[in-house]
Amino acid sequence: MPTRAVIYARYSSDQQRSASIADQVEVCRRYIERQGWALTGTYDDAAASGASTLTRSGYQRLMQAAQASAFDVVVTEAIDRLGRNLSDVAHCFDQLSFRRVQLHAVNLGQVTQLHIGIMGTMAQLQLTDLGQKTRRGQLGRVRAGKIPSGLAYGYDAVPPPQAVRKPANGESTRSRPRSFGGSSATTPPARRRAPSPLSSTKRASPAQVDARGATP
Template sequence: MKTHYRVLRVAAYCRVSTKQEEQLNSYENQVEHYTERINSENGWTLEGIYADKGISGTSVKNRDEFNRMIRRCKQGKIDMIITKSIARFARNTVDCLKYVRLLNDLGVDVYFEEQGIHSNQPGAEFYITIYGSIAQSESENISANIKWGKAQAAREGKVVFRYKNFLGYRKGEDGQPEIVPEEAETIRFIYDRFLAGDSLKGIAELLEEKGIKSPTGKAEW
């Protein structure tokens, strides 16, 4: 008599919350980690890696890969989801519980590596609620601290310049903004035409006719 073992179709979800280079490196590492992790486990087969880059975890609205993964679960294509932590899965407690319950109803287990919790275990929802609340609180505190820091810097006259896409200025040797003469002429031209009554579209067309590139280096404004 043959014994039949069920092979779990396992998906991984990973996310990094910013577009900074070190965070994107973390994203690549997560994809590599889960590919190796799932392929090396007996009784598991890799269903897919779902990864959102540069997306906040406070809402699932704009997380395309997360939503695609949920659709696959509803189609019966996934048996288990593995993710780094509750904070990676969601930093909104309501969303976290909503989707954990939805997935449990679909028979899909969510395994949170960092906490060592399987969502289909007895009492798991209690721990998920606690950890989810902590993650949400941390996210809100970070956001508040960033806003306070920017406001404080503005009061002190310290402004962060995105020089790469900033027309008219570059970073000087002393670290302070320095006027770029040729770009300053472009800025004067834009203001002159605006004060003369030209529309934004009309000004853009004039700049393109003159062959003046946009702040991002594109021929089209």
């Protein structure tokens, strides 16, 4: 029975090309072909951060299949495709090793505990460095009077750079002025306050009060 191999591929940001998954799969497929193994499945996570494994459905399905002994080897382009958190990568390696599943990286060959320690640490340091650079960039945007993150929900960016609220009907509030009562005024006319019943009653004079209180 030929060795059953599966591929895991991931790219971390929606800023990257979606073709990155296909490129990784092709590189891994050629590696499997050179080893004489049988490719039985592919797992991938598109635009998924390597900081955590909990939010990656492809990774979760991979580990579930490993528990069911569905394959013998996992092939990935590099160790950091599995994750950039050292503890996550080490946990993955331990789980696969416990089930006698080999882990291979195209750029390393068969992955050992030594690779996990060295490459996992480098991936962790790179993740920490990326976080520091991201916060530095956000600080620069704040100092420039800009929003440090993306636009709020319901807003679009329009030139010149500014935010415009989108109503529920999809039209921009800048598209046309509101009209009230057939006029083109951009503000509604002031509401007239209904007269109070008390305000319409004339105040009685002192003479009238005395006259009302006098006995016949």
